[in-house]
Amino acid sequence: MSxxxxxxxxxxxxxxxxxxxxxxxxEMSLEAAAVLAESGCDILExxxxxxxxxxxxxxxxxxxQAALEGGITPRRCLEAAALLRGRANIxxxxxxxxxxxxxxxxxxFCAACREAGxxxxxxxxxxxxxxxxxxxxxxxxxxDMVYLLAPxxxxxxxxxxxxxxxxFIYLVSLTGVTGPREALPPELEQFVARVRxxxxxxxxxxxxxxxxxxAKRVARVADGVVVGSRLVQLxxxxxxxxxxxxxxxGLRKALDSIRG
Amino acid sequence: MPLxxxxxxxxxxGGKFVPEVLMPALQELETAYAxxxxxPAFWSRFHALCKDYAGRPTxxxxxxxxxxxxxxxxxxxxREDLAHTGAHKINNALGQALLAYAMxxxxxxxETGAGQHGVAxxxxxxxxxxxxxxxxxxxxxQRQSLxxxxxxxxxxxxxxxxxxxxxxxxxxxxxMRDWVSNVQTTYYLIGSVVGPHPYPMMVRDFQAIIxxxxxxxxxxxxxxxxxxxVACVGGGSNAIGxxxxxxxxxxxxxxxxxxxxxxxxxxxxxxxxxAGAPGVLHGSRSYLLQDEAGQVxxxxxxxxxxxxxxxxxxxxxxxDTGRATYxxxxxxxxxxxxxxxxxxxxxIPALESAHALYYAAQLAxxxxxxxxIIVNLSGRGDxxxxxxxxxxxxxx
Numbered sequence: 186m187s188x189x190x191x192x193x194x195x196x197x198x199x200x201x202x203x204x205x206x207x208x209x210x211x212e213m214s215l216e217a218a219a220v221l222a223e224s225g226c227d228i229l230e231x232x233x234x235x236x237x238x239x240x241x242x243x244x245x246x247x248x249x250q251a252a253l254e255g256g257i258t259p260r261r262c263l264e265a266a267a268l269l270r271g272r273a274n275i276x277x278x279x280x281x282x283x284x285x286x287x288x289x290x291x292x293x294f295c296a297a298c299r300e301a302g303x304x305x306x307x308x309x310x311x312x313x314x315x316x317x318x319x320x321x322x323x324x325x326x327x328x329d330m331v332y333l334l335a336p337x338x339x340x341x342x343x344x345x346x347x348x349x350x351x352x353f354i355y356l357v358s359l360t361g362v363t364g365p366r367e368a369l370p371p372e373l374e375q376f377v378a379r380v381r382x383x384x385x386x387x388x389x390x391x392x393x394x395x396x397x398x399x400a401k402r403v404a405r406v407a408d409g410v411v412v413g414s415r416l417v418q419l420x421x422x423x424x425x426x427x428x429x430x431x432x433x434x435g436l437r438k439a440l441d442s443i444r445g
Numbered sequence: 446m447p448l449x450x451x452x453x454x455x456x457x458x459g460g461k462f463v464p465e466v467l468m469p470a471l472q473e474l475e476t477a478y479a480x481x482x483x484x485p486a487f488w489s490r491f492h493a494l495c496k497d498y499a500g501r502p503t504x505x506x507x508x509x510x511x512x513x514x515x516x517x518x519x520x521x522x523x524r525e526d527l528a529h530t531g532a533h534k535i536n537n538a539l540g541q542a543l544l545a546y547a548m549x550x551x552x553x554x555x556e557t558g559a560g561q562h563g564v565a566x567x568x569x570x571x572x573x574x575x576x577x578x579x580x581x582x583x584x585x586x587q588r589q590s591l592x593x594x595x596x597x598x599x600x601x602x603x604x605x606x607x608x609x610x611x612x613x614x615x616x617x618x619x620x621m622r623d624w625v626s627n628v629q630t631t632y633y634l635i636g637s638v639v640g641p642h643p644y645p646m647m648v649r650d651f652q653a654i655i656x657x658x659x660x661x662x663x664x665x666x667x668x669x670x671x672x673x674x675v676a677c678v679g680g681g682s683n684a685i686g687x688x689x690x691x692x693x694x695x696x697x698x699x700x701x702x703x704x705x706x707x708x709x710x711x712x713x714x715x716x717x718x719x720a721g722a723p724g725v726l727h728g729s730r731s732y733l734l735q736d737e738a739g740q741v742x743x744x745x746x747x748x749x750x751x752x753x754x755x756x757x758x759x760x761x762x763x764x765d766t767g768r769a770t771y772x773x774x775x776x777x778x779x780x781x782x783x784x785x786x787x788x789x790x791x792x793i794p795a796l797e798s799a800h801a802l803y804y805a806a807q808l809a810x811x812x813x814x815x816x817x818i819i820v821n822l823s824g825r826g827d828x829x830x831x832x833x834x835x836x837x838x839x840x841x
Binding site for chain 2: 289309315
């Protein structure tokens with residue numbers, strides 16, 4: 186059992202928190218990650234910024250651009266993850282687009298992830314059809330490569346992703362880009378129910394989740410909840426770390442309230 | 446074996462690198478295109494529109510004055526500037542709009558750089574009664590304001606894109622985000638041989654009408670194939686369109702002209718094939734202008750239509766196999782080519798096409814009188830008056 190899959194415990198929905206590395210600064214994103222790890226977050230999803238994040242909404246676009254302007258690179262993200270590994274005792278998962286990984290080299294990237302203590306990654310623009318090489322390198326280095334499913338995924342594709350994904354499956358809650366929404370789609374429960382019989386992997390739902398109420402709705406059917414853009418937005422407010430901490434604790438409490 | 450293969454690959458290039466939400470849509474598109482392109486009725490509809498609506502075939506004009514002036518090879522100009530809307534873009538827009546219609550999609554989105562594809566898409570949508578939304582970078586909106594007005598007249602909504610470099614690349618990002626969000630109801634009418642499979646293949650198939658006509662025309666008028674074909678390459682659709690029907694004719698040399706901007710050595714250019722490295726952007730693997738960390742680099746060209754950091758995957762394949770060669774022409778050289786054609790032949794070319802013209806003129810000088818060079822004059826230059834005037838230091 187991988188470190189990522191062991192973060193899922195029966196009857197305790199997992200909280201996966203996303204942050205863009207290097208935003209607002211590298212130091213700040215590391216502090217924020219450490220705060221999340223101490224405040225009920227079960228898996229840290231760390232974004233390696235890309236210049237053309239076409240699956241992301243305005244919040245993560247802005248964060249990525251600012252982080253790149255601040256000089257963030259995949260190598261610095263790896264160094265940051267290694268530092269974080271010393272401070273946070275929960276699984277670390279990279280999230281990125283394929284090109285920065287290709288530029289670094291798939292083999293080199295996976296080896297560096299292992300050395301830094303990163304446990305896996307997901308690539309937004311790399312479906313299983315194109316992921317063979319990176320999957321093989323991930324496996325060689327004991328990393329989980331997580332694939333995504335969307336509400337548009339056909340049964341055939343659900344099976345394909347179930348076959349290839351490791352650690353968990355990331356279910357994109359809506360047909361759209363990242364970013365908090367007023368409401369999640371009404372079909373969400375059906376979507377999760379449609380995937381469930383096809384796999385024994387934990388199912389985590391992300392995209393659009395803005396707060397505890399939506400998280401609770403998701404956690405009633407899924408094994409984990411991913412919150413991303415909302416956390417990034419909190420870092421833009423005054424007293425960001427305090428706000429992040431109280432948001433994370435609130436979310437944890439909401440998730441715990443529906444256990445069993 | 447015909448390319449792309451089943452995975453949408455041209456050798457190592459192409460493929461489908463998109464978020465999962467789009468994968469089913471690409472499969473649907475592949476199936477719909479396979480079905481449509483197997484039906485003679487689809488193609489007869491396409492050809493009828495190309496003829497009666499877009500004014501095809503476009504002439505292959507022997508530029509005698511220019512050829513005489515240069516004193517070398519004969520330059521033949523494929524007059525895509527005379528196609529409806531003033532550029533080759535209409536061929537693809539008609540083909541894809543017909544496909545979208547057949548698929549029952551009534552909301553069309555498109556991206557545009559110079560505005561030529563936006564105008565072509567808006568035109569095809571107006572004619573077929575489809576809703577049309579065009580994403581365009583703010584910088585391009587500024588330098589191509591005439592085309593923005595044309596799109597609006599044609600009933601399209603033009604959405605300014607303020608992210609990133611505010612040019613074509615970012616317009617594609619934003620169109621993709623729209624597609625991700627509205628995939629069930631929306632058809633993405635991409636304007637070049639870029640993007641995920643099946644776009645590079647489909648756009649090529651629609652644009653190949655340029656090369657098919659040119660082949661017949663040169664055979665009819667000269668009784669032989671040309672020695673060279675020269676075309677500008679941004680995304681590369683006009684170039685693939687004219688190259689494709691000649692790929693098997695090994696004696697015909699194919700030359701793609703990239704925008705060398707302020708010079709390759711300055712880093713301010715859009716020459717992906719000459720100065721880039723393989724990478725993944727906008728759904729396919731191809732040559733890409735990127736930094737050592739894999740971030741896409743800002744580009745520059747005097748012509749908005751060439752100002753793009755990527756290039757169609759089939760060009761990447763043609764480069765690696767050596768079947769086509771790729772060269773660079775700078776902003777100032779393109780301006781020279783632009784003025785040359787205006788004065789020698791009374792034809793005002795688009796700045797994009799002026800890159801190809803400049804190179805063809807240089808080549809013609811070095812070649813024998815008996816040799817034939819076909820230049821794809823991909824569009825007309827009316828849209829570029831402001832930019833050319835500025836570059837020449839003239840206030841309009």
